[in-house]
Amino acid sequence: MYSLLLAIIYIAFISLGLPDALVGAGWPVMHQDLGVPVAFAGVVTMIIAGGTIISSLGSERITRRYGVGPVTAVSVGMTATALVGFSFSGSFWMLCLWAVPYGLGAGAVDAALNNYVALHYAARHMNWLHSFWGVGASISPFIMGYFLGVGRGWETAYLVVGGIQVAFTFVLIASLSLWGRATPKPEVPEGGSEDEDGSRGQDDAPVLLAHALRIPGVVPILVAFFAYCALESTAILWASTYLVEDRGVAAATAATFASLFLLGITAGRFLAGFFADRIGDKQLLRGGFAVVGLGALLLALPVGTNLLALVGLVVAGLGCAPIYPAIIHSTPANFGHRNSQAIIGIQMAAAYTGSTLAPPLFGLLSTWVGTWTLPLFLLALVALGLLMSERLNRLMAHGAGADRLAARP
Template sequence: MYSLLLAIIYVAFVSLGLPDSLVGAGWPVMHQDLGVPVAFAGIITMIIAGGTILSSLASERMTRRFGVGVVTAVSVGLTAAALVGFSVSGSFWLLCLWAVPYGLGAGAVDAALNNYVALHFAARHMNWLHSFWGLGASISPFIMSYAITSGLGWSSAYRIVGLAQAVLTFVLIISIPLWGKVRPAPPAGTDAAPDGQPSGAGPSGGGHSHVPLATALRIPGVVLILAAFFAYCALESTAILWASTYLVTDRGVEDATAAAFASLFLLGITGGRFLAGFFADHVGDKHLIRGGFAAVGLGVLLIALPAGTPVPALVGLVVAGLGCAPIYPAIIHSTPVNFGARNSQAVIGIQMAAAYTGSTLAPPTFGVLSTWAGTWIFPLFLAVLVALGLLMSERLNRLVARRADRPAQGPTAGTGVLGTAERKG
């Protein structure tokens, strides 16, 4: 039962990544067929991001009421319907309409699945699962490329991925009874229920009352981790979008070489998460986050070196990708430990919203700044985000450590930072 559900979750994470690259991969052809400017891609992505943020914030209430299995199945079903809707859309306004369920489905399933894995599985699975997300995000451009080059058209790529999502929806519906039967193994320091099961870990995610947004934000340390998560996702999305441009305009790298190394940044994240899974349980989330930001900082330094050759910048981009790899999974996986199992769904929902806000706002912000100052500020922009993420995560570590030094007072029920133990398995 445990292995079967875990396999389904792995497939679900691949499915989460599949739609994420479709718009970008197909837009050079799509905007011509639809008769709209290239810049209109930003409208679609903003609608998707808005829906994702809203559903992330609502995920805690939905998961407690209906259960993670139902939320996951319905969310994937929404995404499947939206993708099929994209495939039959002959106008831009229809794409905008279908972008609404696209975003709503993506945010809810992301928050629900991440919290479930954080509560029920070891750190190695969190890293491997996010590696599988990268696999899905890497596959979809090839699907779009095949659809276009074979003469099927961009709509066929959306139809293929949409039907794959529909099949997964059917599998998830059948698997709903399994989600409540896998017993979590709470790490030391979490607020466990009397039977040893963490609060809110039941089949429906219930057992405790809803944690309102305002209450979750008042939990000590939540604002710190939101700032760190915002910084990380802003860093990642900015590097993905602008690295190739920086290499060409400021380091004299050939267009093809710059594109290849920009893709290596993504491959570094995907491969790095796969490798991190082998030692994540032994190193612990706190050290993975700290080491990840440090490695990204080293990569940014190499990118910024005023060398006569672009080699340090190219190497730095790969190093930065590898450093990014464990940060996202480790932040998510450490949430039940830092804030309590009963609060984790609410906090992870807010974290997802912060993540999408950072990844949505940072790239255009850099675009505006680079228009004014020049793309040479690329490594400086990344360095500021690295410093912010590292500073906020280290402040959270100190807060958690101070809380652990006062065991006699015990955790504040449902609101406090809980323990310092790293999850080991």
């Protein structure tokens, strides 16, 4: 049953990633069909991310009350309904309407699943599971590119992806009986991921937001997560438009090429799973941000060929690969099991705050200055994420654990 549940979780992570790149891949055509400026892509993603912030902050209470399995099934069902709704949207305001259930569904399942995996599985599984998120996120631009190429339109792509999500929903409903069964205890890394009182379980009282934010190291990792997800969502949304407007690539081709960034994330997480337990989350974070910076530099080089830009997308994706899993997986070790669900929920909110603000902010920047600034925008976010993750490392190295224990109510 343990292996079967793990397979179900892999399916759930595919469903998390499947819709994420659709807006960015199809927007060069969608905004023309809907009669809105190109910068309006940020409005749709802002609404989606706003819903995830709300549901992420409430994820601890929801998950404690209903359980991880039901929350996952209902949330994927909500995103499936929203994607089908997107396919029938003939105006921009309808896209905005369907973005609401999409965001609310995505936030709760993201926090619940990530905490479940962080508590019950080793770092290698966290990376491989997030690699399967990349599988889903990489497939959807190919679906969009295919239907745009054959003249079926972006609406058909949304309908197909929505249908896949419906099938995933039924699989998750059928698996509900597995989630409450015992799974192997999590591996305790050197330094301990147990709660400071030596217990492994979580009591029934939710961790208050104000208390979680007072724990040393929480604010720096929230800012680092904000920066990472800001750069990831901006690259996913605007890479296709950057290739069309600044590199002269055809829209259907750009939708496919933009998936190279996601393919880099997917391949990188699969490879990272083989050595994540040996290297450790700290080094994965540090190296990941550095490689993303290299990819952004390649993307920015003003040369007469698109080859370096495409290589830069892959390199940036490879650098992104270990960052998200490392932040999530290290949360119980850094802050204790009792606090992990609440802090991961807040991390999801910080992540989607980055996803909310960064794409429309870059949309405004591209309107004023031009989409050529995309690599520079990504580099600024890399610097912020690296600075804050190193701040967390210093706090952990100088006895933040003892301060954390003293700060507990």
